[in-house]
Amino acid sequence: MKFLIALINGLSAGGTYAIIALGYTMVYGIAKMLNFAHGDVIMAGGYMMFVTLTLLGHPLWAVAAAVVFCVVLGIVIERFAYRPLRGASPLAVLITAIGVSSLLQSLAQILFGSATKMPVKLQISGAFKIGSFDIAYSTLITLAVTVVVMAVLTLFVNYSKTGRAMIAVSEDRDAALLMGINTNAIITITFAIGSALAAIAGYLMLCKAPSLSTTLGAMPGIKAFTAAVIGGIGSIPGAMVGGILLGVIESLSYSVPALAPYTDAVEFAILIIVLLVKPSGILGKMRREKV
Amino acid sequence: MSETLLKVENLEVYYGVIRALKGISFEVKKGEIVSLIGANGAGKTTTLHTITGLIRPKNGSVFYKGKDITKTPAHKIVSEGLVHVPEGRRIFQSLSVYDNLLMGAYTRKDKSGIEETMQEVFRDFPRLEERKKQLAGTLSGGEQQMLAMGRALLADPELIVLDEPSMGLSPLLVSEIFEIVKSFKEAGKTVLLVEQNAKKAMSISDRVYVLETGSITMSGDASELINDPSIKKAYLGEA
Numbered sequence: 001m002k003f004l005i006a007l008i009n010g011l012s013a014g015g016t017y018a019i020i021a022l023g024y025t026m027v028y029g030i031a032k033m034l035n036f037a038h039g040d041v042i043m044a045g046g047y048m049m050f051v052t053l054t055l056l057g058h059p060l061w062a063v064a065a066a067v068v069f070c071v072v073l074g075i076v077i078e079r080f081a082y083r084p085l086r087g088a089s090p091l092a093v094l095i096t097a098i099g100v101s102s103l104l105q106s107l108a109q110i111l112f113g114s115a116t117k118m119p120v121k122l123q124i125s126g127a128f129k130i131g132s133f134d135i136a137y138s139t140l141i142t143l144a145v146t147v148v149v150m151a152v153l154t155l156f157v158n159y160s161k162t163g164r165a166m167i168a169v170s171e172d173r174d175a176a177l178l179m180g181i182n183t184n185a186i187i188t189i190t191f192a193i194g195s196a197l198a199a200i201a202g203y204l205m206l207c208k209a210p211s212l213s214t215t216l217g218a219m220p221g222i223k224a225f226t227a228a229v230i231g232g233i234g235s236i237p238g239a240m241v242g243g244i245l246l247g248v249i250e251s252l253s254y255s256v257p258a259l260a261p262y263t264d265a266v267e268f269a270i271l272i273i274v275l276l277v278k279p280s281g282i283l284g285k286m287r288r289e290k291v
Numbered sequence: 292m293s294e295t296l297l298k299v300e301n302l303e304v305y306y307g308v309i310r311a312l313k314g315i316s317f318e319v320k321k322g323e324i325v326s327l328i329g330a331n332g333a334g335k336t337t338t339l340h341t342i343t344g345l346i347r348p349k350n351g352s353v354f355y356k357g358k359d360i361t362k363t364p365a366h367k368i369v370s371e372g373l374v375h376v377p378e379g380r381r382i383f384q385s386l387s388v389y390d391n392l393l394m395g396a397y398t399r400k401d402k403s404g405i406e407e408t409m410q411e412v413f414r415d416f417p418r419l420e421e422r423k424k425q426l427a428g429t430l431s432g433g434e435q436q437m438l439a440m441g442r443a444l445l446a447d448p449e450l451i452v453l454d455e456p457s458m459g460l461s462p463l464l465v466s467e468i469f470e471i472v473k474s475f476k477e478a479g480k481t482v483l484l485v486e487q488n489a490k491k492a493m494s495i496s497d498r499v500y501v502l503e504t505g506s507i508t509m510s511g512d513a514s515e516l517i518n519d520p521s522i523k524k525a526y527l528g529e530a
Contacts, residue, residue: 161397168383168394174345175381180369180398180446285385
């Protein structure tokens with residue numbers, strides 16, 4: 001039973017990782033860059049929720065405002081920080097992404113100070129009882145949101161015209177251009193979707209533990225990036241599998257007293273093992289070099 | 292004389308300091324098959340990429356139906372009726388054959404028109420219909436070339452630009468591909484063809500331009516150039 005509870009908690013934590021990892025992996029697949037500011041978009045969404053709560057009071061408004069704000073933020077970052085570097089060396093893009101990350105954190109600190117905020121109204125307390133065990137409602141909500149996000153995204157990517165255009169751009173940007181696909185617009189849409197997911201992930205984190213600081217997105221961002229790489233960066237199902245897997249490993253490791261203090265080490269060890277066995281990740285495809 | 296569909300004027304393209312095209316001019320008239328032949332590195336693919344906007348020229352202009360399209364973004368060229376089938380086919384491997392064809396019609400809005408063209412393509416390429424649910428990456432080289440050509444047809448183009456359609460295919464398939472190119476003309480399309488297989492290309496072309504290290508060194512009717520001694524020596528493997 002204890003194992004089952006740990007598993008459910010793991011699936012829930014993994015769901016949040018998966019939602020963040022989807023943002024990393026879609027941007028990587030389509031824009032061919034690692035958006036290291038992705039975790040800080042989560043943080044920015046968190047502060048937006050905090051501000052909206054103070055002004056309007058209701059969590060639903062807060063979430064909606066955060067989604068809209070993060071979408072705009074994602075589009076602005078892409079337009080002004082990354083688009084001018086299209087065709088530049090990957091290293092220049094990577095350093096810019098790290099710069100954007102640090103800019104967002106510094107801006108948040110200037111605006112809100114470094115003290116941790118407690119937007120308690122976002123918290124969902126209470127638990128579902130099975131015998132003597134508790135499953136927090138926030139865990140169940142996270143699971144439900146994860147399932148919905150994954151289903152909607154999978155349907156969108158595979159069955160909508162824009163979704164198929166995203167696959168085309170991720171596979172071959174020039175060929176996509178020749179089909180008449182406005183690749184810049186597709187990249188913008190990708191950033192918008194990734195950032196909306198970041199806002200949702202931010203809410204899922206804060207509804208469990210309403211503690212908001214400028215580094216809110218830092219560790220989950222790194223974990224989710226790890227998850228995306230484990231699953232195969234660039235692959236949408238890969239991000240889902242990698243996120244869930246990482247969450248379950250994390251939770252199971254926590255539930256074993258001997259391993260609990262080393263949970264982060266266990267997770268990154270899994271990353272190393274996966275990369276040794278299958279460098280392209282679990283569902284990643286080896287890219288054929290085109291000549 | 293029929294109208295000029297494509298007109299390239301004094302096109303000059305640089306890769307860094309290397310002058311890949313040294314001011315070339317040529318034209319394609321409606322209903323023609325025009326071939327651009329030349330050795331590796333002569334600038335054939337560069338010419339096509341510049342026409343469809345993947346590369347920007349330093350100087351010179353490209354006119355399509357009298358309209359200057361030199362600075363038109365690549366993704367807006369297709370809806371003008373000019374479609375480019377790139378070298379190496381460049382089909383979308385992880386999409387199904389059917390979805391690849393649909394990508395060809397990306398800019399079209401008329402659902403019934405798209406369906407009509409789809410049926411025409413399936414009539415011309417029955418193998419694509421048999422495999423329409425298969426992932427495109429699982430097709431053979433010849434089938435992939437047919438898919439790339441079928442995908443281009445779905446844009447309902449007037450001018451089809453083909454880059455090395457016979458590359459890497461067996462002799463039997465090469466003949467089949469050239470038959471298809473000929474059928475484009477019979478269907479009223481205009482073709483600009485780049486080929487290393489100069490002999491085959493000339494045999495189906497109306498006119499030919501010879502490209503050598505970024506300059507056009509010879510041009511004329513295919514039926515005349517095919518008997519030209521210097522062409523025979525350099526491109527047709529005959530002494």
